[in-house]
Amino acid sequence: MREGNRAAAHSGTGTGTGSVTGRALRVLEAFTPSAPVLTLTEISRRSGLPLTTAHRLVSELADWGALERDPERGYRIGLRLWEIAALAPRGLGLREVALPHLSDLARVTGENVQLAVREDLSVVYVERLAGCASVPVLTRVGGRFALTPTSVGRVLLAHAPADVQERALAQRQRSYTERTECDPVRLRQALAEVRQTGVAVCERQVTMDSVSVAAPVHGPGNGPGNEVVAAVSVVAHVETVQAHTLVPLVQVAASGISRALGAPAPGSRSGYGGSGRSRSRTDRQVTQPSSFSNSPMSTGTGS
Secondary structure, three states, rough: OOOHHHHHHEEEEOOOOOOHHHHHHHHHHOOOEEEEEEHHHHHHHHOOHHHHHHHHHHHHHHHHHHHHEOOOOEEOHHHHHHHHHHHHHHHHHHHHHHHHHHHHHHHHHHOOOEEEEEOOOOHHHHHHHHOOOOOOOOOOOOOEEEOOOOOHHHHHOOOOOOHHHHHHHHHOOOOOOOOOOOHHHHHHHHHHHHHOOEEEEEEOOOOOOEEEEEEEEEOOOOOOOOOEEEEEEEEOOOOOOOOOHHHHHHHHHHHHHHOOHHHHHHOOOOOHHOOOOOOOHHHHHOOOOOHHHHOOOOOOOOO
């Protein structure tokens, strides 16, 4: 839930006031990855609703299928809610189109492969494939993360409207490691480089043992405001993988997903990559054949 909506939903905390929808959303928001099963008392406390109000809403949500009873007599998110959420076009639909390309990329690299979209000032991960020996990451499917320390986030932010960029850079940046870039001036320079090169590289920004490389996924339109609809990345061991070896592989995957979504060819896309050049070095790279098995860069990537 966005911050503004969350504040509105919590305006009646402790009194049971506010809209029915807002109170129901507060019940659902009580569940988190660290607390996927809650008792009725815990739901009441975490949502800020009176126990009687929480009981009535939980019963209604459970009858509809948004919540399910857990064998330990608690409640958890229900399958019906997942069915509805799967209808989001930037969720399951995008994932289904992208999955063959993501699978190829994961097979070649043996590393974490991620697909993400931007929701306001956050990254939302639509899909993640992990190799058997891939570096641990802090992300999960359906989870949110900050924009600026992640390669997918920088790609999405670099192609976001100017007001979104300014709001993101005006925020206080969280430092995940001693190498996390938090200076807005240098972050602005990094976003400009993403638009120029067509890729984002983040080394030791979220964890000290990882490096990530991301490229933009383009939608079917030519409009500058909504051209980049997602970003695809590989997250690898920084000590064993050189970022430059991942760049063409990530670009090929992103280009394949873009074509599957109906994006125009790079040469015909106005302002492609945001650099103002009709054919940049990146444009030429992403037009190489989409077969990973024949790629000269398919070695040395930890596969």
